[in-house]
Amino acid sequence: MKTNDLILQTVTKVCAFVIILFSISIFLGGHYSPGGGFVGGLMTSCAIVLLLLAYDLKTVAALLPIDYKIMIACGLLISASTVAGSWLFHAPLMTHAYSYFNLPILGKTSLHTAVLFDLGVYLVVIGVTMTIIQTIGESE
Amino acid sequence: MAFQILLNVVLAFTWMFLKTSYTSSTFFVGYLLGLLIIFAFRNCFSGRFYLIRAYAVFRLFLIFIKELILANIAVLKVVLKPKLDMRPGIFAMQTVLEKDWEITVLANLITLTPGTLVVDVSDDNKTLYIHAVDIEDAEDVIQGIKSTFENAILEVSR
Numbered sequence: 656m657k658t659n660d661l662i663l664q665t666v667t668k669v670c671a672f673v674i675i676l677f678s679i680s681i682f683l684g685g686h687y688s689p690g691g692g693f694v695g696g697l698m699t700s701c702a703i704v705l706l707l708l709a710y711d712l713k714t715v716a717a718l719l720p721i722d723y724k725i726m727i728a729c730g731l732l733i734s735a736s737t738v739a740g741s742w743l744f745h746a747p748l749m750t751h752a753y754s755y756f757n758l759p760i761l762g763k764t765s766l767h768t769a770v771l772f773d774l775g776v777y778l779v780v781i782g783v784t785m786t787i788i789q790t791i792g793e794s795e
Numbered sequence: 796m797a798f799q800i801l802l803n804v805v806l807a808f809t810w811m812f813l814k815t816s817y818t819s820s821t822f823f824v825g826y827l828l829g830l831l832i833i834f835a836f837r838n839c840f841s842g843r844f845y846l847i848r849a850y851a852v853f854r855l856f857l858i859f860i861k862e863l864i865l866a867n868i869a870v871l872k873v874v875l876k877p878k879l880d881m882r883p884g885i886f887a888m889q890t891v892l893e894k895d896w897e898i899t900v901l902a903n904l905i906t907l908t909p910g911t912l913v914v915d916v917s918d919d920n921k922t923l924y925i926h927a928v929d930i931e932d933a934e935d936v937i938q939g940i941k942s943t944f945e946n947a948i949l950e951v952s953r
Binding site: 668671672673675676677679680717718719720760761762 | 806810814819820823832
């Protein structure tokens, strides 16, 4: 017997957005507070797993047409190029730089290249988690 | 569309609560992040991604401004012309628009544009009766209206 998942699906539709926003908050706050790319990525994939629980693999694949293997590659590329970027300035490998910028609307903001490295980690974590879960889910 | 905007605002407020910073720049960042999330999940919603529609509204506004300027120049030419050789007339135009506000917007746009004026709307909301200052070829005018205004309005409401 197939039960009606209406309540689960409706709640998921609202909750998934809040979870992803929280994961971005954790991801961006990693420099000053607990969190960072790893936890943020895990929590984002949690939101997608919640979608997978409420719907099925095919629906979620239609909702988010993302190839997670490519996502892993993109994450690795971003992290590796951030690391390699220090070569351009003749600095030791993995030297990070930061500065303060006066952005419009936002005001004084500190931008750090470590965030880009973290972004790579974030994408790889999402990609790996989702690849594992999807591969297990698809096999009969 | 309204639901997506509402969700975006709610997400922006959620972001402010997460950051415990209640400034307009935090709201802005939250709104941008919410926009990003809604874009990623755009297939979840029944309508299109709402920025596309917002862009269509903006384009309709630009078309309106452009046609308004052209209309006034055209009227200026008619007024300043020494010879009174214009041929006024009324013609009917079928419209594919259905909702009340769409027809109202179309009628107002036609009225504000070069040499045309909506006189009446038929009872079944299917035909507009338009008065033209200089009616050379009604078919041309209808095609022009259809290709600019009607398409732009359809782009917004579709």
